[in-house]
Amino acid sequence: MTTATLSHTHRRHRWRLTFQRYLGLTLNIFPPFIYILLLFYVPMGMMFLISFWKSGYMTLEPIFTLDNYITFFTSPIYLKTLYNTFIIATGAMILLVIIGYPIAYYLARMGPKYTYLILFLLIIPVEINFLIRIFAWKIALGGNGVINSFLMQLGVIQEPLKFLLYSKTAVMIVLIHEWLPYVVIPIFLSLRGIPQSVIEAARDLGSSRYDIFRHILLPLSVPGLFASMVLVYIPMLGEFAVPALVGGPSGYMLGNVIESQFLSAGNWGLGSAIGFILLAITLVLVALVIKIAGVEELL
Amino acid sequence: MPESTPGLEVRNLTKRFGNIVAVNDVSFEIASGEFFSLLGPSGSGKTTMLRMIGGLETPDAGDIFLEGKKITFLPPEKRDVNIVFQNYALFPHLNVYDNVAFGPRRRKWPEDKIRREVTALLEMVHLSGYEEKYPRQLSGGEKQRVALIRALILKPKLLLLDEPLGALDLKIRQALQLELANIQYEVGITFIYVTHDQSEALTMADRIAVMNKGRILQVGTPKEIYEHPVNRFVANFIGNTNLFEGVVKEIAGQDVKVDVPGLMELWGIASENHVAQLRIGQRIAVSVRPEKMRLSRVKPQKPGYNLVQGVVDDLIYLGVSTEFLVRLPNDQVVRVFAQNISREDELWSITWDEPVWVYWRPERSLVLADEAPT
Structure with a gap:
């Protein structure tokens, strides 16, 4: 009983430590991460999507095509x-x-x-x-x-x-x-x-x-x-x-x-x-x- | 010891770097199969010397003969000489096997012969099974062994070792010292071993050349160098010593009476060569090794001994021996080693600030020249 409680609190403590560390790291890299995400990966994802759209001279329709x-x-x-x-x-x-x-x-x-x-x-x-x-x-x-x-x-x-x-x-x-x-x-x-x-x-x-x-x-x-x-x-x-x-x-x-x-x-x-x-x-x-x-x- | 045709002869070798004379008109001979050590502090020219023998530097003057053949200007790849480098210089992109096989492959040995030789040598240095490992996976001692057999595999007439154990810690160094000496004995190749560590040279070498400022000061067996140093530098560099500065009072044969101002008059001996140059009134130094001195609480009845009283300044218990630092009346501190043989010994109880007598036999004090006697 005691050991179970101990190990339980212990585990919870460890988890909190991990979480804090993870959060700290995330906060540190957050601004550059957002920058790259918004200005690089989002447009790229959009381009990837568009590449499968029906497209012609000055036209672009969201219909899937190869x-x-x-x-x-x-x-x-x-x-x-x-x-x-x-x-x-x-x-x-x-x-x-x-x-x-x-x-x-x-x-x-x-x-x-x-x-x-x-x-x-x-x-x-x-x-x-x-x-x-x-x-x-x-x-x-x-x-x-x-x-x-x-x-x-x-x-x-x-x-x-x-x-x-x-x-x-x-x-x-x-x-x-x-x-x-x-x-x-x-x-x-x-x-x-x-x-x-x-x-x-x-x-x-x-x-x-x-x-x-x-x-x-x-x-x-x-x-x-x-x-x-x-x-x-x-x-x-x-x-x-x-x-x-x-x-x-x-x-x-x-x-x-x-x-x-x-x-x-x-x-x-x-x-x-x-x-x-x-x-x-x-x-x-x-x-x-x-x-x-x-x-x-x-x- | 040198035979009729020496294994290696160096004649009047000189090398300058800009204004610095790294090696200054050096000559010596080494017998075939000898374990020869070049010993000196850093900057004494010993590595330059080695590099000239190996062909990595070109001398400005003088000649080098290997078994009677002049090799002064031969490129390194054309001489029967190989080098074990200070930092091992293993090829990082090759595994142990290919490192050792590098030399034989350049000489176009058949692969099966290479395999046999590499395997045998790896076994000799206890590295069987290391063939596939890369240098970065090896410890310092293992790298050193690979570097050694990589140079040995070509069976050179002469192997040059440039502080090969310098980067290793004490225990491994001591083990490898013995191993090296045994390997040298087994393969029978002439070794020139460069080191700044006097104990290493004393342990391994048949003969030692002590170098300083581009010159060889003394060549001799470890015993000769230790017991009969020719000058102040050699006495100080090899082992510990106590130096007394004084003036020559009297010369009788090789016995010399020296007045050490403010302290005592003592008797010492000078070498035959040196004694001829000594004059009454000349300033000289006398060297006495710490283990040659004795200590006593009561005034010893030893007629003819050099004798002086002092106070124990400090003592260091070393297990097998005790090192006493005794302050003499002229404020000079001498070192005295005493073996810890018995607890009943009167030395056992000597402690700080106690007055003691220091005494030694006259022939234990060596009268030294400042420069090498010619």
Whole structure:
């Protein structure tokens, strides 16, 4: 009897403690939670709902339908754009790693004096307004642009290179410029975290320079590599401003389709559906990266 | 001890970092199979020395010979020398097996040979079954064992160990000291062991080189270094000692009479090399180890002994022995160790503020040079 009462009060006491702690935590995160809920998840939920509504030019009826999704997956133009989006983002990502890794590598091996100077120089272009940056690229890549005039002056080419502007190439060039620091910095940080003594131990055990790169530096920088991929590849998939300004018809990306469905075609249902298709693909990719790299390595 | 072709010979080695001379014109020889210790305080140049022998630093002057072959400028991957690093430097992305197999794989050993060797070595250091574990899952002592066999598997002619036990706590350190000494005996590889811990060097090494400020002050067996330190630094660094500052009064053979102002005149001995340089009136220091001194309540009848009276300032009971701190008339406090052999011993009852006699045999006091005698 006494023990029962005791354990009962005890349990109640413990429950109250848990509740208080839970309440305290909830109150702490309440404002940001509400903020995200109201301004992010609620609109997203509404979009998700709309994507299943009957929708046409400037019309939207709350009648459940899968038409929007069917339209997307049966239209060759949309599928081609999806394919283009992947080609552009993947191509840019591969080139970003090819360009960014060596930069990160030399940054990590350099003395701290120059490391931060070069990091600073690398970040400065990103700080410039991105419209100005894109227009600067238009000037550089255009038919009468800096690059074409220069090459023609040299006599390397007779005609301006057409593929430089309004093409997939143009989109990739601008994307690479935009995202390079975000690729370099995570790789740089993971490379810099490798203790000198680990590299020395590898040398001591008979590693050539290539062995050290292949068996020590590369595997130990994989977390940084994956982090940069998550950080960069996913936003590139959703890009719309860059393809809109320098992509032309062949550099059209899914982001542009979504934008036009909302702003010019007035088909919110289809726009929402495409938005969620892109989101689903992105989530699958993130899940894949996390599965390969392990969550703890990314955080 | 060095044979006709020494295992390792270091000749006039010098290394500067900017204005700092880390290693200053150092020469020594190590016999094959020897357990050699470089002992010195931090900043004495011992790690730089080790890194030059391992090929991780390039000397500014001098040469290094491994079994008669000059290796001064060979890159580390080309020398028959391996290093056990201070912080283990295990590869965090590889498990224990792959860590140990790292060196053999770079040398393209067949996998079945690698498997045999790794298994045997893991067994030797009592880590069988740890193959799949990652460094972050190991304790400090386990990491150290892996680091050791990772370097040993290549069967180098010389193994360099840079304070390998520095980060471990006392019990594990003591256990590993014995294990290391046994392993060295078993594999017969020459070890150079860098440490700042004199007891570690005394426990394990066949010979010790005491370093300070980029120079080797003395090379000898633990006994030689402890019993016959060549100068004040060595005497102070290895074990405890009592130093008396004084002036040379008289020289008779190797016996030297020293006047310690305000205290006493005492007799000590100087080494043969040193005695030739001594002059009457020269300022010198005399070192007497605490365990070589005796205590007595009544004035001891020991003709020829050095004898002085003092007051017990403090005493520390240590179980096997008692450490007395005795204040002498010149206000200098000397340390005296006494074995706690019997409770009937008169020392048993000595306590604070009691006047006592401190006495020791003249040959227990060593007359020291300030610098290494040449």
